[in-house]
Amino acid sequence: MSEPRLTLQFTVNGSEQIIEVSPTRRLLDILRSDLNLTGPKEGCSIGRCGACSVLVDGQSTPACLLLACQLQGRSVQTIEGLRDEPVFERVSAALVNAGALQCGYCTPGIASTLTAALRNNPTATAQELEQALYGNLCRCTGYTGLRQAVAELART
Amino acid sequence: MSTNDFTPRQLNADNFADRWQQRPDARSKARGEQRYPTDELAWPGLLHGRILRSPFPHAQITGINVDAARELPGVRAVVTAADIPGDNHYGIVFRDQPVFCTDRVRYLGDALAAVAADTPEIAAHALSLIEVQYTELPVLGDPAAALADGAPPLHPGGNLLDSSLLEHGDVEAAFKACAFVVEGRYSTPRQMHVFMETEGGVAVPDNQGGLTFRVGCQSGHRDREQLASILDLPLDKVRVIGLATGGGFGGKDELTMQPAAGLLALRTGRPVRIHFDRRESTIAGIKRHPVELVARTGCDAQGNILAHQLHAVLDTGAYATLGPAVLTNLTDHAAAPLYRIPNVKVTGQLVYTNNSVAGAFRGFGGNQATFAVESQLDKLAAAAGLHPAELRKRNLRTPDDPGVEGQTQQQPCDPRLLLDAALASPLWENATESDHRRWLTGVGMALGAQGNGLGNGLPDSGGARLHLSAAGRIELAFGFIEYGQGVIAAVEHLACEYLGCAPDDLDIRLGDSSGPDSGPTSASRSSVIAVEALRRLQPQWRAALQDIAGRHADDLAPGRGGLCTPSGDLRISYAKLAKMAAQRPVLKVHFDFPTGPDATPRGRYLQLLIASVARVAVDRLTGRVRVLQLHHITAGGKVIHPPSYLGQIEGAAVMGMGMALLEDVPMQDGQFLLDNLDAYLIPTLADAPEQRVDVIEAILGGESYPVRGIGELGIEAISPALIAAIENATGVRMHSLPVRPTTLLTAMQEQHP
Incomplete structure (x- = not known):
């Protein structure tokens, strides 16, 4: 069983990113584990605590609730940016x-x-x-x- | 709904404006630059650990097979009890909690095995491949079931872990002489700490058989001792660095992820990270003890309290952790330490069940007891036809009265000062006048006392190290953990005060087990240890620096930037002193926490007082309680760092408000009925009341112990104050926390059908 992969193209803190990821990888994991942007914190993983809030196309959004497949072409800003x-x-x-x-x-x-x-x-x-x-x-x-x-x- | 003259967010009238300064970590935290234990993601070769927990609250283990998990690609290690080189048990008081269970599970948080894998997803998959066979056992779902005849013992000593008795006089005879007697049955919830950063960190092996832990904890030294025993390593092979962490409140006092991470790191030779998600934190984490309290209190016709009796039953869950110490502190507070009562009898039972483990949590049993005691005072005042404040005034202890066990105590001031200040609060203006027909408003108050230190003669000591680095930096090290309370701000401020230096001269090092042991970061003890350490270091430091400077240095003293003249002019910089020194000074102090003059110390010697006044609005339609304003009067010595002082009192008060109105982890037959913040609600900004804190800084005994720790003070009296305010608004007195809107509404309808 080969895991499906997605070529995700999106912007993080102003720089274009093209990464191969699982379509269900959470934005929070992409930021913290893959891109080493640890400003957003994990608190509840269900969008209730706000510790992982990042800006997606300018709107504050819990990064634990967004998946890679929802990020194509979008612009993400973390506190680092x-x-x-x-x-x-x-x-x-x-x-x-x-x-x-x-x-x-x-x-x-x-x-x-x-x-x-x-x-x-x-x-x-x-x-x-x-x-x-x-x-x-x-x-x-x-x-x-x-x-x-x-x-x-x-x-x- | 504010009809009074109340200025919020104020620390005394002048707001301590001239003493208001930022905490040293404020800017980095506000910019998101602070690194936390669970941010340790960038280690080369990092593995991700996960722990398998029990599916049953009580069961016999008949077999465990990890072969399939071990064979999963990407899995680097799977460990069970069989892999533990040392003692498979831990616990601060009794080591009764297994790292990994072998024959039996006693609650849903019990661990069976742990996995380290290349990704968290593989680790989670591997857990599902571990086969454990169980035979379910009867579940002891509450203390009554656990104490019933024929209940299976959860531990060799039976299900009664501990009991307490505090008695003086003859309550039975005294009740007969009372003109008024009131009784009450109270209950308090299984509150969860909800530190925003759940338990986590990383264990990193060195290449010589040793390990460094970079974790969220409350005592690097105590963790090191327990971990060395579990891993069968000499102490010097284990280093625990308690990094600045995202909240503690007592919930990180016990070991959490450290044993599993350590074992996996030793097994694989690679760094292993474990971070409990909120669900695992809910199930495996420590809680506040749920307590059932039955109280009887009586006074004569003049309102002199003659007798007070209280029985408390605490659900301590599956393991001991700090339960016995919580029972002792609860017993002390249940004896109504603020009042002079000739006949008192308090009994307590600490009971093992198959529920969530209960242990240390800000207030440490004291606030549960104070809720019952202060509620009893209000009920007795009503029965005797006295104003609640008047009944208190007639019975308040003086500062010189001994404590409830006859022990000597250092009271900060006469408690009457707090009562008078509380009665003068602007919150009482137009207390029950509401401009809104839907909302009923009311005001209530309560008093509380809180001690510092581990207390009761338990071994309690601490120390510090002060060192001049080669670069001329003043390195001041304590073992304390910065988990938000602001100990780093207190240490910085006190160091500048006692050592004369500027903040820029200082490097503060905290929480490292390879540094000085300051004792646990708990029991509101850090500020006291910090002051006592710096007092002892001050003359030694001055002498050591003068020594380096040599002749003609007698009139120079440590100051901003270096040795200064009496008028403050810099003469020799610290950098220059470091170069001049044949041997740069390394000063160490270690001493016992102040426990007073008694041969057998009981309770806590250093005491603090609080009065909390609350103004609430109750929705007639839904029974919802909104807390509008809180006014606290505190007496706990000098304010070291105003933003931290204010923040600790305000934060503890809102946490207490959560306990009184919102928070509980309900359990049924050992099952958790919730496991995340969608159902476990804590106060939000929308719920937050306006607050004000008035401090009585002057302290009796003057300079002997000028500073007390205030981390737990703000939660002490908040529940009874809110309950009194709700009664003032609605005429209904509630006895069970948290007060749910539906319960309150039903009670209101029964009162006024």
């Missing part, structure tokens, strides 16, 4: 200033999601930004610092 963006700089500075992280394992997903939300709507209100984060779980902070960071991002 967002670091130089001014919007991301604002987001990470706000998280740091508010003390919005502790263990930090959920933070790449949160920072990526916030970056997408602000990019898509630069005048987003605090409530809109909070709503964008309802799928990102954090177990350490109680979310108070995150809420403070979001308020700052909505103000500035």
